[in-house]
Amino acid sequence: MHERSVAKNILREMEELGQEYPQGRIAAVEIEVGLMSGVDASLLASALEIEQDRMQPRIDFQIHTVSLLAHCGPCGKTSQIESFVFSCIHCGSQQIDITQGESVRILTITLDDPS
Numbered sequence: 001m002h003e004r005s006v007a008k009n010i011l012r013e014m015e016e017l018g019q020e021y022p023q024g025r026i027a028a029v030e031i032e033v034g035l036m037s038g039v040d041a042s043l044l045a046s047a048l049e050i051e052q053d054r055m056q057p058r059i060d061f062q063i064h065t066v067s068l069l070a071h072c073g074p075c076g077k078t079s080q081i082e083s084f085v086f087s088c089i090h091c092g093s094q095q096i097d098i099t100q101g102e103s104v105r106i107l108t109i110t111l112d113d114p115s
């Protein structure tokens with residue numbers, strides 16, 4: 001299961017970050033899952049739950065799915081790619097660069113102040 005290894009990588013990153021900031025505790029993490037990242041958001045959510053099973057305290061993961069966006073070279077506009085049609089919806093050019101939707105990214109990390 002691919003999502004399982006993605007979940008493991010995310011948790012390992014959080015663990016390393018936790019060592020860098022021992023004064024804070026990671027409370028919440030916001031993750032962006034691209035529609036074309038090959039990762040299923042709900043499978044990733046359950047994989048994170050499973051992998052966190054023995055972790056205390058747990059991190060609250062918020063997962064958002066994002067659509068595929070592309071930037072057009074010739075006209076400079078941004079298109080949302082649908083139905084795998086890889087061309088600019090404004091001018092029809094195929095000289096586009098995918099700017100969002102191909103990867104899994106960590107957007108924000110919320111640290112809790114211990115008190």
Ligand SMILES: [Zn+2]
Nearest residue numbers: 072075088091
């Ligand atoms: Zn264009």
